[in-house]
Every structure is written in C-alpha cells, then in structure tokens.
Amino acid sequence: MNNITFANPEFFWLLLVIPALAAWYYYKRKDQMATLKVSSVNGFKVTPSLLARLKPLLFVLRMLALTAIIVALARPQSTDVTNKTRKSRGIDIVMAVDVSGSMLARDLKPNRLVALKAVASEFVSDRPNDRIGIVVYASEAYTKTPVTSDKAVVLDAIKSIKYDNVLQDGTAIGVGLATAINRIKDSDAKSKVIILLTDGVNNSGFIDPRMAAEIAKEFGIKVYTIGIGTNGMAEFPVSVSPNGQFNYQMMKVEIDEGLMQEIAKTTDGVYFRATDNKSLEKIYDEIDELETSEVEELRFMNYDDKFRSLVILSFILLGIELILRKTLYRSFI
Incomplete structure (x- = not known):
C-alpha cells in the first residue's frame, strides 16, 4: 500500500454515512422482524436460533459492499515514478x-597537499552537473586535465597530484592563474570559475598575477582564492636525507594575503584562509554553496487504477447478501 494514492480522496467523506446507517439499523433492529402478540410466552422457547443470530450479517455485508464502492469512487492508484535530470548550461570550474x-x-x-586532495575530491564528487579541470603550478604550470564532465578522470587527476621534479620549485601565482584562464576562457558555460590555491608568495614566473586577474575579469571569469597554511610557525621540508625521507624544520608561514584578496576582488570572487583541515573543508563547502548549477528535473508518473477489484468485491458482497435474503431468510420469523 506504500505506492497507493487516491485520485479523488474527497469521496472518503461518504464513509461518514456508514456509522449513521449502523446507528439507524441498531435503533430499528426490532422492526426488522415480524412480531406476534400473545398473552403468555411460557409455552415458547425463548432462546433465539443460530439463524436469527446471524441475520445482522446481511446488514454487515451490505455495509462492506457500500464501503468498497466508496473506496472505488476515490480511485486508488499505484504510482510508478521515473525521474530524469536534464541540466541547463552548468558551471565550468578550473x-x-x-x-x-x-x-x-x-x-x-598529514600535510597540506594530501589534505587538499581529499577535500578537492569530495568537492568534485558533489558537483555532478558541472565540468571541472585541474591545473598544477610551482615555478611553471601545466594542465593536469582539461575541463571535462567525466568525474572519474578528474578524480584520478587529483589523486595523482604529488610533489615531484616535473616542475621546478617556486610559486608562480601569475603563471598558474593564466594557465587556468587559458583552459576556461572560451567556455560557453553560464558561469566560469577558477579556484586558485597557494601557500606562499609569488616569487617566480613571468606573468604578473594582477595582470592575470584583469584578464580573467575581461573573460567574465570569477576567481576564488585560497591561502592555505596556519598562522605562525609550521614544519616545512628543508632537505632530503639519504634514505629519501624529507627533513623538516619549524619555519614562519608566509602567504601573500594582500595579493590573493586583490585577485579575488578584481574578479568578483572571494578570498578564503585555510588554517587547518576543518577550515579547508568549510571553504570548499562555501564555494559549493556560492556556485550553484541550474538543474531541471523531469518527472514521469505512470498511474495504474486499482478500483476495478473493489467494484467486483462490492458486487460479490451484494450478491451474497441478496442470495441469503432470498433463501435462508426469506420466510424467517
């Protein structure tokens, strides 16, 4: 019955007639039987027969039939719902x-990069209707994966991000931003967004980050900037031991927040600061809420009427009541 609905539930008001008829029947029950007035009943057996006791069954059958007809009038239906989602022009994100x-x-x-990869993967999984691309940068930049709707490809690209010798060490924020712009500038999406993350200051590259921000603005690209790193001191890798393990040393955390705020402001974006894992997760949740996709849901309803069996049941009950009334109870006194 979980999938049963009623097309005309207003007919259920007729069920109020049932208790009224029952009350009337009870009130008039003595008038339903023939009576004989005699001066004394001493010579009669006063114990009613089984047939007399079962006579109210005729009324019960009629009320059940009436109830079945009322429920049939309400048109019970089983509903099969099919949902299909059709997206409009979504958001392209790099x-x-x-x-x-x-x-x-x-x-x-365990470190900034691993924490970022976990949060970024969850962010991608939560946006099934958008196209997403990945750009990585240090002193230079390259596209890890172009903008695509294939989330498996994007998630695999994020998983494979690691610190290696492919890019020379350094932080070229302008180059990273320009590379991301180049991947998204020709998109026809209703919204174009870049999420630019860094943990330092711009110390390499040949492109001024402010100039890159102006270019993003010209192409209608919004840039959300994230500075990642705690306030104060943190353990930084300073060398590699003979066994290949990094040696760490406490050093001051330096993030060019002024530059990141300026980039965000120029492009109508927002600057965020992630000082720990929890705040990083919250930042991506906020971006997820700020950039919403318009999704159109198409719902197909298939109704199957179930009233026929109730109508048949009501006729069967009325038939039984009629047969009993015309046979067993026809000459009953």
Missing part, C-alpha cells in the same frame, strides 16, 4: 593547485 615543496608542510594533517 582548480589551480600549488604543488611547490612548501605544500608538504605539516600544519594540515
């Missing part, structure tokens, strides 16, 4: 990720 050596700092657990 995540520009700093992969310089400082991203191995341990102020986020």
Whole structure:
C-alpha cells in the first residue's frame, strides 16, 4: 500500500454515512422482524436460533459492499515514478593547485597537499552537473586535465597530484592563474570559475598575477582564492636525507594575503584562509554553496487504477447478501 494514492480522496467523506446507517439499523433492529402478540410466552422457547443470530450479517455485508464502492469512487492508484535530470548550461570550474615543496608542510594533517586532495575530491564528487579541470603550478604550470564532465578522470587527476621534479620549485601565482584562464576562457558555460590555491608568495614566473586577474575579469571569469597554511610557525621540508625521507624544520608561514584578496576582488570572487583541515573543508563547502548549477528535473508518473477489484468485491458482497435474503431468510420469523 506504500505506492497507493487516491485520485479523488474527497469521496472518503461518504464513509461518514456508514456509522449513521449502523446507528439507524441498531435503533430499528426490532422492526426488522415480524412480531406476534400473545398473552403468555411460557409455552415458547425463548432462546433465539443460530439463524436469527446471524441475520445482522446481511446488514454487515451490505455495509462492506457500500464501503468498497466508496473506496472505488476515490480511485486508488499505484504510482510508478521515473525521474530524469536534464541540466541547463552548468558551471565550468578550473582548480589551480600549488604543488611547490612548501605544500608538504605539516600544519594540515598529514600535510597540506594530501589534505587538499581529499577535500578537492569530495568537492568534485558533489558537483555532478558541472565540468571541472585541474591545473598544477610551482615555478611553471601545466594542465593536469582539461575541463571535462567525466568525474572519474578528474578524480584520478587529483589523486595523482604529488610533489615531484616535473616542475621546478617556486610559486608562480601569475603563471598558474593564466594557465587556468587559458583552459576556461572560451567556455560557453553560464558561469566560469577558477579556484586558485597557494601557500606562499609569488616569487617566480613571468606573468604578473594582477595582470592575470584583469584578464580573467575581461573573460567574465570569477576567481576564488585560497591561502592555505596556519598562522605562525609550521614544519616545512628543508632537505632530503639519504634514505629519501624529507627533513623538516619549524619555519614562519608566509602567504601573500594582500595579493590573493586583490585577485579575488578584481574578479568578483572571494578570498578564503585555510588554517587547518576543518577550515579547508568549510571553504570548499562555501564555494559549493556560492556556485550553484541550474538543474531541471523531469518527472514521469505512470498511474495504474486499482478500483476495478473493489467494484467486483462490492458486487460479490451484494450478491451474497441478496442470495441469503432470498433463501435462508426469506420466510424467517
């Protein structure tokens, strides 16, 4: 009965007639039987027969039939619902990720880069209707994956991000932003967004980050900037031991927040600061809420009327009542 609905539930008001008829029947029950007036009943057996006791069954059958007809009038239906989602022009997003050596700092657990990858993967999984691309940068930049709707490809690209010798160490924020712009500038999406993350200051590259921000503005691209790193000191990798393990040392965290705020303001974006794992998760949740996609849901309803069986049941009950009335109870006194 979980999938049963009623097309005309207003007919259920007729069920109020049932208790009224029952009350009337009870009130008039003595008038339903023939009576004989005699001066004394001493010579009669006063115990009613089984047939007399069962006579109210005729009324019960009629009330059940009436109830079945009322429920049939309400048109019970089973409903099969099919949902299909059709998206309108969604959002194209490029995540520009700093992969310089400082991203191995341990102020986020287990380190900044691993924490970012976990949060970014969840962000991608929560946006099934958008296209997403990945750009990584240090002193230079390259596209890890172009803007695509294939989330499996994007998630695999995020998983494979790591600190290596492919890019020379350094932080070229302008180059990273320009590369992300180049991947998204020709998009026809209703909204174009870049999420630019860094943990340091712009110290390399040949493109001025402010100039890159102006270019993003010209193309209608909104840039959300994230500075990742705790306030104060953090454990930074400073060298590599003979066994290949990094050696860490406490150093001051330096993030060019003024530059990141300026980039965000120029492009109508927002600057965020992630000082720990929890705040980083919250930042991506906020961006997820700020950038929503318009999704159109198409719902197809298939109704199957179930009233026929109730109508048949009512006729059967009325038939039984009629047969009993015309046979067993025809000459009953």
